[in-house]
Amino acid sequence: HNDLFMMDTNSKWQNISGSWIAPPGRALHNTVVVGQDIYIMFGLSTSGVPLADLWRYSTKTSTWSPVTSDGYSPIPRHSASACAVGYALLIFGGVDGEAADTSDFWRLNLAISGSNTDDSASEGMRNMWVYIEPAEEETVATTDLADALKREGTEEDAEPDHNDDQLVLDNGGEDADVQAWPGPRHGHGMVSVQNRVFLFG
Numbered sequence: 001h002n003d004l005f006m007m008d009t010n011s012k013w014q015n016i017s018g019s020w021i022a023p024p025g026r027a028l029h030n031t032v033v034v035g036q037d038i039y040i041m042f043g044l045s046t047s048g049v050p051l052a053d054l055w056r057y058s059t060k061t062s063t064w065s066p067v068t069s070d071g072y073s074p075i076p077r078h079s080a081s082a083c084a085v086g087y088a089l090l091i092f093g094g095v096d097g098e099a100a101d102t103s104d105f106w107r108l109n110l111a112i113s114g115s116n117t118d119d120s121a122s123e124g125m126r127n128m129w130v131y132i133e134p135a136e137e138e139t140v141a142t143t144d145l146a147d148a149l150k151r152e153g154t155e156e157d158a159e160p161d162h163n164d165d166q167l168v169l170d171n172g173g174e175d176a177d178v179q180a181w182p183g184p185r186h187g188h189g190m191v192s193v194q195n196r197v198f199l200f201g
Contacts, residue, residue: 016062081188
């Protein structure tokens with residue numbers, strides 16, 4: 001589907017329609033909120049093809065608009081997990097066009113700042129996807145996410161192999177130093193809480 005509904009505090013659903021160009025119909029996609037904007041990304045098209053597009057719905061203007069980015073971007077996928085940390089979107093895993101589970105981790109730095117979420121407001125800034133590499137010896141879960149996500153990929157990282165590279169995660173146990181980077185998966189959940197990302201399933 002590609003219809004949009006809103007429910008107010010009176011528990012009444014409203015079908016929101018307009019003359020805009022809405023995102024193509026899809027299922028198994030991701031929905032993330034940043035400020036007063038709703039971002040819809042990836043998913044499975046009505047013809048069964050994985051998607052790689054990104055759309056923004058402004059609750060201020062009640063309009064849809066496609067979001068473009070510079071440089072490399074994640075491959076098409078569905079059933080991934082996604083969340084927002086500040087003004088960045090994170091996406092992990094999902095099922096690619098070969099029907100294989102993936103384990104790559106990406107961040108989209110949105111070209112917005114402060115309370116301004118207008119794509120055209122930040123002159124000179126561009127939306128940019130960054131591939132996040134597994135760390136060999138770094139405790140990510142116990143550090144501020146802003147520092148942990150500074151491991152920006154290069155061009156060689158644009159099409160990463162999907163593997164179980166080791167990542168040091170501190171879960172409070174005695175074997176915390178041998179925890180693994182999350183393996184390939186789909187249909188899982190991911191949320192951010194106080195600058196930390198939690199992934200389950």
